[in-house]
Amino acid sequence: MLPVRNDDTNDLTQALTPDQAQLQVPRRRRCRCCSCVCDEASCPGVCHAAHGFSPKTPGKGFLALATLEGLFEVAFCVYVLMDSELNDNVYTWFNCGLALWVTFAFVYFAWDAVWAENAAQVFSAIAMSVFGTVYIAFKFVYPDEGLGETWEQSKLVVLLAKCVFQAMYIGLAYPVVQSFGFSAWKVIGGDSKLNEMYTNFLWAWALLRLDLVLAATLVLMYGFFFSDRSRFQEADNEILLNSAALVVTLAVAIFAWLALTQEWRSCLYLFYFWSLAQPTYIGYKMYCIFSGACFIPQAALDAGTTQFLVLGGFAIVMKVACIVSVARCHGRFGEGLKSRVFLKSAS
DSSP: OEEEEOTTTOSEEEEEOHHHHHHOOOOOOBOTTSSOBOSTTTSOSSTTOOTTOOOOHHHHHHHHHHHHHHHHHHHHHHHHHTOGGGTTOHHHHHHHHHHHHHHHHHHHHHHHHHHHTOHHHHHHHHHHHHHHHHHHHHHHHSOOTTTHHHHHHHHHHHHHHHHHHHHHHHHHHHHHHHTOOHHHHHHTOSOHHHHHHHHHHHHHHHHHHHHHHHHHHHHHHHHHHTOOTTTOTTHHHHHHHHHHHHHHHHHHHHHHHHHHHHTOTTTHHHHHHHHHHHHHHHHHHHHHHHHTOSSSOGGGOSHHHHHHHHHHHHHHHHHHHHHHHHHHHHTTTTSSHIIIIISOOOO
16 A cells, blocks of 8 residues: 655645555646536646746747747738728738738647647647738738738748748757657556557647637638629628638537547547548539639639639548548547546546
8 A cells, every 4th residue: 555645734634545646646737617527638738738847948939939020020010000091991901910820830730749748739730820921922812902012012022031931940850759759758658559549639629729719710711702792792691701711610619629638539529520521521512713703703713713723622621631630549449548548546
C-alpha cells in the first residue's frame, strides 16, 4: 500500500494500492453543464498547455513570424481604411474584414499549434496562411474598386512580404513538428497504442476547428459577393441561410468534440449527417455559380466568384478529411483513451 499526502493538510490521510496510485492525478476543472473534462488532454492549446511546457526555438521562431505578419496585415488594413475616399465603399470593408478574419484565424492556429504541440494544427495554420496568400494574389492580379489607389501603390510590396512569410512558415514546419513531444509525454507517457489514438484525436480536433473557420470564411465571402443587392434578388435569403448553417456547424463541432472525448458512439451519427449535408450544399452552389444555373447571372463569373470556387473546393476537401479523422477516432472507442487519458480515473 502506498500512502498519499493530502495537499491541504500535509498529512497522510489515505492509502492506495500501487495500481490506484498510478491512476491518481490532480483534480481537473470540469464544465458545470456536463461531465466533460476541459484540460491539456481533451482541449490542448494556449489556454490548456501542459504543465511546465515551454516552446523550443523552432516554435518560438514560428510564433514570432506569425505574430509579426499579423501585426503587419492589421496595420495595412487600418491604413487602407483610413483613406477618406474609401470610407463609404462597402467593398473596402468586406475586403479588409475578410483579410483580417483570415489573419486572425492563422495567428490563432499558429499559437495553438505550438502550445498544444499539435502537428495537425500546424497544418491548419499553414493552410490558412496559404489561403491568405492566394487571396492577396487574386487582388494583385484582378483590380478591385474597393481598395483604391492605396492598394495599387502598395500591392507589390504586400504580395512580396506575404510570399516571404509563407516560404518561412513552410520551411519552419518540419523543425517545429520535430520539436514536439513534451506535451504528449505528459499526457500519454510511453504507451505507443495510446499515443496513436491520441494523435488521431488531435487531428480530428484540429480539423473540426479548421472546418468551422472555413465555414465562417464562406459566410464572409457570401456577404462580399452579395453586397450589391441590386444584382441578386435572393441575396438576403442566401446570407441568412449560410449564417444559420454556420451556427449549426459551430454546435455540431462542439457536439463532436464532446462525443469524441466522452466516446458517445451513437451521437457521432449526427455529426456524420451534417458533415455530408454541408459539402453537398456547397458543391451545389459551386455548380450554380460556375454554370449560371442558379439566380446568379453568368456575367457575375469574375475574380470574386473564382475565389469562392477555390475556397468552396478546399472546404469540401477539408470536410472529407474531418469525417475520416473523426471516423478513425470513432473506430477506436473503448480501447482506453477515455478512461486513461481524458478521465484518468479507475473504473
